[in-house]
Amino acid sequence: MIKLENINKTFRVAKRQGGFARAVKALFSREYEIIHALNNVSFTINDGEMVGYIGPNGAGKSTTIKIMCGILTPDNGICEIDGRTPWLERVAHVQHIGVVFGQRSQLWWDVPVVDSFELIKDIYKVDSSLYQTNLDELTELLDLSELLKTPTRSLSLGQRMRCEIAASLLHSPKILFLDEPTIGLDAVSKIAVRQFIKKINAERKTTVILTTHDMQDIEALTERILLIGKGKILLDGNLAELKKHSSERKTLIVEYTGKAPTISEGMTVSEAKDGRLIIVLDPTQLSVSEAISQLAAQSDLIDVSVTGVSSEEMVAALYEEYSI
């Protein structure tokens, strides 16, 4: 179980100033700016959960991840992961976590993937039988059999990401941190990687915490979402709640024959032509199905299409709402 309570973290950043005179002055006395990277961050994640951690760049995502991994020490607050404080018991703690940094490889560039795996086995002191079981299982799960003998430099980005994920699971960690696992991948590889992450969570019961900018990752993968902005947790809930939270309007495009329907409360007509209406619907007043049945009761409908705001637009709207 992961428990964070009132974690605070501030950084002192030297102010960069333009101009030669100022730069010279800065050599002797620097001015600093205090940045609150994390502000009373608290949340709990249970074993086996899959959580999407989202927020714009600089919101504090990677600071939180680094604290949970034991790379950074917070100013104050409690962080307990399976009963350990990461930065106090670094070695014991990291034995039980796996970390994938999307843009950095842990595989050796010039040697076959399996050699990197063997080295990781020794680094984590995984005993041989467990290693073999894990390797077999992961090879099957992630479809690696073709890739193991290939040097990393000859793998495609998608293939490499699968190997990276496998590499961070060889020591059977209870928690897996994925930092932007689908960044830079093509559409097909993205889908594949998502499926693998899902399978791992389901079959190995590994707790997965994933940061991403790709809302499709979130939609495909996670039940639970943590939204962080300016160092604060803004929202802790599921995708549906997130959607409810955002003032989301739907657009109905209706084609009909005969008499135009009358519009009830909750709907506004934004465009009306012969036999065609474009209606904006506020789902908090009227649900989509109710609106359609009302319309159908009055006119002969030929075609109805409903478009919503995409998750991305939704999150963008949310960022705006919280002005982050």
Added chain:
Amino acid sequence: MKKYLAVFRIRFINALQYRAAAAAGVATQFAWGFLEIFAFSAFYRANPNAFPMEFSHTVSYIWLQQAFLALFMMWFWESDVTEAIEGGAIAYELIRPMDLYKRWFAQSCANRSARALLRCAPILLIAFIVPKPYRMGLPPSLPQFTMFVISSALSLGVVVATSMLAYVSIFYTLSSTGIRSVFTTIVGFLAGEYIPIPFFPPSIRAIAELLPFAAMQNMPLRIYSGNIAGRDALWGLAFQVFWLSLLIVLGRLAMNRALKRVVVQGG
């Protein structure tokens, strides 16, 4: 000409950005110069008669070498250039309406002089105030100093023209790893980077003084103190001009051939 000056200016401003690095560099070079001088002074004490230059001339040689390190040392390598050749980005360079040889030449000169100008002042300042045997002397006369300045400029030209030949060879090998250390070591040694040429054994010295490498730091650093003076110094300048022109002609020829190859091979 204007655009080459622009290249020069940008490089100069660029080098000025790294002040902390410059400060650290100055400290290192100052200490380095001191240790070199201490070593020579130990040899001087061992046998003053075997010393082939006046001790004070050697001291000036070392201080100037450290102060103008970036100007004369072979091992400053224009990695922009070599990477462009190795990585194939050369194709983009060819699109620009500039003579590539001139551009690279200007760029190298700019980088080297920017670095040197930034770092020389504090080193020279200290070199002029340290106690006597280690203090850097003044040039014997104004004409001698003028010749030193001219010789320094020519020396920079010879150094850059020589490295251009090395860059061109990368067109053929497509890897700079080996070339760099082999080239910079041999040329550097013969130019007097490790010990001034007068300290070579007489027979080797006689040959080394005829090679183009003697037209590098060897000339200005010895003209400054008057180790090479008067008529000899004028001959020295002529010697530098001769090698500079020859190296530039050779360099351009070699580069044109290499570029044709690139075009034929399609980059």
Added chain:
Amino acid sequence: MRLYMKFFSMHMKSQMQYKLSFFLTMIGQFLVSFAILLSLYFMMSRFNVVMGFTYEQVLLCFASVLMGYSLAEMLGRGFDLFPRMLGNGEFDRALVRPRSVITQVLASKMDFTRLGRILQAAFVFIYAVPKSGVIWTRDKILTLFLMVICGSLVFFGLFIVYAAFSFFTVEGLEFMNILTDGGREFGRYPYAIYGEGILKFLTYFVPLALFQYYPLLYLLDIEKSKLYMFTPLLSLIFLLPAYAFFQYGVRKYKSTGS
């Protein structure tokens, strides 16, 4: 240790993927220190002795310092390249693995092209050991080994200090070169020729003289006390502050993340 050997063979495998480049770099390495050797030869053939040391005796200094340095560089290259490890985030990876940070940095890079220099040092030993006029006893052979091994460890300590500084400054690192590269290049002569002040500095602050000059005096019977034989061991004390400084840097990194 087993893990270290594993890293060793991985680095070997990786570097052997580019054989041509490997051998060219190795030859380059050889040449660079050969130029220094040549300048040393020119100087010694002109002056015959310096501070009473003959050519072959000076060569003992040259070879032991070169070998010590190159061993340290070959195996401790991870510290030498540490600024890069910090810059590209590889250091974060080290922090999420259940091994000591020092071990991981050490294992992160090994550079076998340094064999070019080690080989040269070996050749010079073969030439200079019989001609140096040293009456070789068991103690003196042991002394020579101590000079190389402890020299290597002290240079390694300097690399650690260099790496530790990179937690605080990136641009200003160049000043460390005077101790690392400078220590190697000026170590071609007995450090005493640079004068009293430098010798004191290299005895009490950065103890390069402890594994070079003082044991050399023992080899040449200038100092007969066994104390001089063991001064190289004394130089190892330097590793303690070096290690502490690096740990201090790691702590700083963990609280600021940069």
